[in-house]
Amino acid sequence: MFVKYNIASLVVLTFVGLFLGSCQSNSTTDNSEATYIPKTDTVVIEQMTFTPAELTAHKGDTIIFINKDIVAHDVTEKGEKWASPTLNMDDSWSKIADDSFDYFCSIHVVMTGKVKVVE
Amino acid sequence: MKKLKSFVLSAGGILSFSLLFASISNAQDAPKLTDPEIASVAVTANQIDIDYATIAQKKSTDKEVIRFATTMQNDHKAVIDMAVKLVTKLNVTPKTNAVTQSLLDGAKKTAAMLNSKSGKAFDKAYIDNEVAYHEAVIAAVETILIPQAQNAELKALLEKVLPSLRVHLEHAKMVQKNFK
Numbered sequence: 001m002f003v004k005y006n007i008a009s010l011v012v013l014t015f016v017g018l019f020l021g022s023c024q025s026n027s028t029t030d031n032s033e034a035t036y037i038p039k040t041d042t043v044v045i046e047q048m049t050f051t052p053a054e055l056t057a058h059k060g061d062t063i064i065f066i067n068k069d070i071v072a073h074d075v076t077e078k079g080e081k082w083a084s085p086t087l088n089m090d091d092s093w094s095k096i097a098d099d100s101f102d103y104f105c106s107i108h109v110v111m112t113g114k115v116k117v118v119e
Numbered sequence: 120m121k122k123l124k125s126f127v128l129s130a131g132g133i134l135s136f137s138l139l140f141a142s143i144s145n146a147q148d149a150p151k152l153t154d155p156e157i158a159s160v161a162v163t164a165n166q167i168d169i170d171y172a173t174i175a176q177k178k179s180t181d182k183e184v185i186r187f188a189t190t191m192q193n194d195h196k197a198v199i200d201m202a203v204k205l206v207t208k209l210n211v212t213p214k215t216n217a218v219t220q221s222l223l224d225g226a227k228k229t230a231a232m233l234n235s236k237s238g239k240a241f242d243k244a245y246i247d248n249e250v251a252y253h254e255a256v257i258a259a260v261e262t263i264l265i266p267q268a269q270n271a272e273l274k275a276l277l278e279k280v281l282p283s284l285r286v287h288l289e290h291a292k293m294v295q296k297n298f299k
Contacts (some may be wrong), residue, residue, distance in 0.1 A: 012173050047280040071194040071283055089197075107190050110289045 050113035078102040165195040187235035243298040253288040
C-alpha cells in the first residue's frame with residue numbers, strides 16, 4: 001500500500017513536475033511579452049483635421065503624420081519647441097514618441113491635436 | 120439670410136458679388152451654371168483671395184495678419200492648381216459668365232477700399248473682408264456650385280475644398296478678435 005502510495009505519489013509528482021515545467025516555459029514566454037516592441041501609429045491629416053485628434057502611444061513608438069489634403073500642413077508643438085517641415089499633399093513625417101505633447105498646424109492655427117505617451 | 124444681409128452691409132465693396140447670394144434664399148432665382156462656368160467661378164474666387172492676400176503682404180506689419188495672408192496665398196493657389204489640372208484632364212475650358220464678372224467687379228472695389236487704408240485700419244478692413252468673403256464663398260459653394268456641378272470629379276473637388284474654406288473662416292474670425 002505504501003509502495004503503491006509512493007508509486008502513486010511519484011506519478012503525481014511527475015505530473016506536477018511536468019506541469020510546473022510547462023508553467024516555467026509559459027513564464028518564459030510571458031517575460032518575452034513584457035519586453036515592449038515599439039509599434040507605428042499613424043495620424044492622417046485630411047479634411048483639415050488630424051485623425052485621430054487624440055492619440056495614445058507607448059514610449060518609443062513611431063508616430064507617422066501623413067498629409068492627404070490638397071493644401072500644405074505642418075505639425076508644430078504647442079509651445080513651438082519643435083516643428084515638422086511643411087508637408088505637401090501625400091508627404092509624411094515621423095517622430096519617436098518620448099513625451100506627451102499638444103500640437104497644432106502653424107499654417108492653419110485652428111487645427112490642433114494631442115499625443116499622450118504612456119510607458 | 121441674416122448672414123447674407125450682414126455680408127451685404129459689412130462688405131459694401133463687394134456689393135455686386137452679394138447680389139449673387141441675395142438670390143440664394145430663392146432657389147429658383149439662383150444662377151444656373153454649366154460645368155465650364157462653375158470652373159471659371161471657382162478659379163476666379165480663389166484668385167481674388169490671393170490678390171487680397173498680396174495686398175495684405177505689402178501693407179500689413181501685423182504678424183498674425185501676415186501669417187493668415189500667406190496661408191490664403193498658398194492654399195488658394197493649391198486649389199487653383201488642382202482645378203486647372205482637372206479641367207485640363209476633362210478637356211473643359213473655364214467659361215467667363217455673369218457670376219465671374221460679378222466677382223471681378225466686387226474684387227476691384229474691395230481692392231480699392233483696402234488700398235485706401237493703412238495701419239490698424241487696413242488690418243481690420245482686410246480681416247473683416249476675409250470673414251465676409253469666406254462666408255459668402257462657402258454659401259455659394261454649398262448652395263450653387265456643388266449642387267449644380269454635373270461632372271463627378273468637379274463636384275468631388277468642390278466638396279474637398281469646402282473644409283479648407285471653413286478652416287480659413289475660423290482662422291479669420293480668430294484673427295478678427297484682435298481688432299475688435
